[in-house]
Amino acid sequence: MNDLPVVVIGAGPIGLAAAAELRERQLTPLVFERGLRAGPAVAEWNHVRLFSRWSEVIAPAARRLLDQTGWQAPDDDAYPTGRQWATDYLVPLGAALGDAVQYGAEVIGVARRGRDRVVDAGRDTEPLSVHIRRADGSEERVFAQAVIDASGTWGTPNPLGGEGLRAPGERAAxxxxxxxxxxxxxxxxxxxxxxxxxxxxxxxxxxxxxxxxxxxxxxxxxxxxxxxxxxxxxxxxxxxxxxxxxxxxxxxxxxxxxxxxxxxxxxxxxxxxxxxxxxxxxxxxxxxxxxxxxxxxxxxxxxLTGFRPELSFLSEIRLGLDAVLQAPTELAPLIDPNVHSCGTVYPHGVNELSHPEPGFYLAGMKSYGRAPTFLAMTGYEQVRSIAAAIAGDHESAARVELVLPETGVCGGAGLFDDPDADAAEGGCCGPPEAELVTLTASDGSR
CATH class of the missing domain: 3.50.50.60 (FAD/NAD(P)-binding domain)
Structure with missing residues (x-):
């Protein structure tokens, strides 16, 4: 299966970062995006200014790829709006990835070739089968050695009803x-x-x-x-x-x-x-x-009651999800919103993001299930680790390379009149220091 592509679901910030990481590893990324441009979900909240600086929302591998195209990088210390994040970064990144990104292509199902979720035989030898619906209504299958689902949660907001379901009359209204x-x-x-x-x-x-x-x-x-x-x-x-x-x-x-x-x-x-x-x-x-x-x-x-992951098209994949958060089982205790804020979430990688289904990963906001504390920088580290594991570099996959200020993201524009005012003051925590955290690899090595 090594000659097959790695399918990435979603051309948002994390999905495109995953594609850039895979390309650096000499793997073949294939990104399917049901929207007609890069970052379609970000474009829907284009009027909102991020709490994070540009330096914190540009993936390292994506920056290296864009630098080869003559891309003009934004001011690292400025705070982008959603519109700027999409227009000045995600759209150029999608263009730099070229034919690796296919728009108007909705993933409607993922399975193991020739097998439903009940069949044990061949789950580690047969490729994953990704079912695609094109904008013209046609459908097809694409085989992949691995799948990274970075489709996010934007399309599935939580309802008004207090039980987690739409209240009677909510749809009609x-x-x-x-x-x-x-x-x-x-x-x-x-x-x-x-x-x-x-x-x-x-x-x-x-x-x-x-x-x-x-x-x-x-x-x-x-x-x-x-x-x-x-x-x-x-x-x-x-x-x-x-x-x-x-x-x-x-x-x-x-x-x-x-x-x-x-x-x-x-x-x-x-x-x-x-x-x-x-x-x-x-x-x-x-x-x-x-x-x-x-x-x-x-x-x-x-x-505005939060979001949840869309899992229906993954019904034939063997997922290991926490019963409460709907996040990967090993990740859930690290991101429990009752315990953690965005800055106290422990850096994590492929080990915490793996499932019983070989070669399948949830990444980005979708990996957090119903937890609301996700940071883009965390997602970039997730896909770096996943790409390393798919490429067979287990040492790198187990080595967390995320560098964060003390509280995750220290400062931001928010409601300040001058978006750059906090940057000029240096934020609340001073310069971050690198911290190397080693996680145990799935094969028992370190």
Whole structure:
């Protein structure tokens, strides 16, 4: 099978980084992307500025490949928006990889050639079979020596319903519900929210971003009012560490959201677990909680309750997933959001990302299952280790080469007026020092 390509699912930041790593290892990458350009998911949140500097969101192997093309690298200390990340890095990287990236090609299934998941024989000798649907509707099979699924979780946001399922009526109310932070700089989007009663559901950083953006709109557009729904009762803990936060951008975001709450710009409802969505007059909806509590006359609902991996097309692959996080079994305890933030996640590689199915790997955000603490730099190290293992360089695969500041990513633009202000101050942690961590290889060597 060594002459077969390594199939990568998804042409996002991690998928393209995987292709660059594989090419450096003299392997043949073949990237399938159902979108029509590189980084289609990133392009959907193009109005959001990253917390990470350019230096932290460009994969090392990708930079080396791009440097050969005359690419003009962005300022390492600047903070890109999603649009800039896609336009100035991902699209050129996709172009540099050439025919290795195929767009309009959706992976609809992965299996072992001639075998379903029940058959034991041949799982280590037969190639993986990747089923593709092209943009014209045609379907085909491609055989691969290994598959790296870096398709992410952007396409599968968590629902409004408090049980992890869509609440009754949630599908029918789709016209009133958004599962992304709205881009209020778009006049058409702004018109959907101005002067309306808006409910924000969620407690993470996306929810805080929506609070800040919509609170500004409330002050500018008469009649706009905001209700913030929290499933739990503790509001104070949702704003982060403020000025003491080791991620200044995250701290600034929390402080701005807290200011909006303190100034009465939104009504906070705690302990609200949505059990049903009911239609109301003029396209409005009502939200009903398990407790019987109601939120009436809602024009727009912004659901920001996280994401989950899409696993249905992997039904014939033998996955080893944690029962709670839906992340690889060995990785799950290292990324449990009840224990870790992005900066305390232990560097990991192919050993933690392997499954009972030989040659199959989840990488990037998808490898984190339902955990929300993923960093691009972590994904770049994941695919470096995986590519080394596929190439037979087990020593390199077991050697974690990730260099991070103390808290993962120390600083960021967030809500600062000057995106480069924190960079000028040198961040909160000073220059990072390299730390070499050795993991035990699957063959028992070190």
């Amino acid at each position: 789709a016209a009133a519900i958004a599962y992304r932070v709205p881009d209020l700089a778009d006049p058409a989007v702004r018109a959907q929210y101005a002067g309306k009663h808006i409910v924000i559901a969620g407690s993470g950083h996306s929810a805080l971003s929506a609070i800040v953006a919509l609170a500004d709109l409330e002050q500018e557009a008469p009649g706009t009012r905001i209700t913030w729904l929290l499933r739990r009762g503790d509001v104070a803990s949702k704003f982060g560490g403020g000025e003491a936060d080791q991620l200044p951008a995250r701290g600034a975001l929390g402080l701005e959201a807290k200011k909006a709450v303190d100034e009465g710009l939104l009504n906070v409802v705690t302990g609200f677990r949505t059990a049903a969505v009911e239609p109301a007059e003029q396209g409005r909806v009502a939200l009903i909680a398990d407790s019987g509590q109601r939120i009436d006359d809602v024009d727009r609902v912004v659901v």
